[in-house]
Amino acid sequence: MSGVVGIDADPGMSPEGARLAMEMRMFPLAVCRARQALFRRNIELNVRSATPLLDIVAKATGLELSDVACDIRPPPGWPIRSLQGAGLATLESVDRQFSFTPKAILRRHRKAGLIVRWDPANKDVIGVRIVGNSIEMTVVAGPLQLDTLDGRARLRVPWGIPATLAAAMPGRPVSQIVEHPWLQTTSWPVVAVIDDGGATVLTFQTGHAAWPTPTSAEDSYGREPA
Template identity: 30%
Template sequence: MAPVDTAAIDGRIAEFIGRVEAERTRLFHEHLHATVRRASPLLLGLATMEGVSIAEAVSQSRPPENWPRMPLYDFPPSRLRVSQLRPIRRGSTNLHEERRFRRVFCDPGVIIRPVDDPRGRFAVRPHSGMLAFTAAIGPSLLSAFGATATLMLRDPLPDTLAIAMPGRPLRQLIDHPLFSEHPCRVLRLDSDTQAGSSILSFRVPLVPFEIPRPEDATVASA
């Protein structure tokens, strides 16, 4: 019996796995191009201000291990909120918080800046036909998982200010060019007693947004 060339077989298996994964990733990006049709103007405005290419960032996304056998899972906004309030309160992060943040945004999302980045975290992910995001705005966290966005403040607002906030422009409280360019009025204010934070909610209509086709992204980056 002729000896078995196990090294050659292992090489063919590795090559096959690589081809399958490359095709799966290409199909995943085509899926995003076909299904993601909207984004928050806050995301697009913030990306422009910070010199971040959302299209380039999304082109780095990878499908979850169980896709396409299982559809993409949309994390509810409340899950995201829980994963981030604790590090806001402490002003520091640890490995556990990093893992929780990555669990929400990695595969199929993209972490543009991790939780320990001095500029603050920034991440995007597809969510119900839109491109959702969370990003640090100074010591606060801005998130949009639909037309309703939230701004999580590190510290609770004084009672007198909290009572007066609903209906007022957000720029009166947060001095940031993003809220001057995109005026928003506070819908409601919630307090998280466990985290010691205030959460402002406001509506920002979504705008059309299209993720480039995989071949378009390849040409643009060449």
């Protein structure tokens, strides 16, 4: 075995053998760091948009957007498996898992995602994830439950709305229907209203905001991930 058993250095091995053993021990960490640096570079070059709610929520909660971009971890199999293949979703596919249970939220952010805040018992959760070339988010803030995807957002409120009122809501700004600081300055139109067993889910059109790609290596992408 040329003086090396596994990756542990033998006290009697040659300096070359000891150096090899050390390099073998450090190799997984070096690969992990290189992969994370490559992933950050991929975000910098290819992620071009974000839900506009990201900036609103960030300002309201003190969330640092550059830290979010830096700390998102690459999904399993990346880069051999493309980010689009690993994280791509559609509104139809998300419909099947649209839930705000802790398990469902963690599942949505398992691939190319980051849980920024996690206190489900007190209804305080913020998660961000990369879907295609955009950054999306899930938020639980008290009674408000919100999830974004592909230029739309879905808001679940814990009360029902009579069918006659619900039928008149599409086309109206969501800010006229739900009173919340995050929505009050917006004019995003409601596109669908769905009864959810005593609760109500409103889907509204937000469009996309340009993602502010960091340009200073020292400021964000150059720092070591936490």
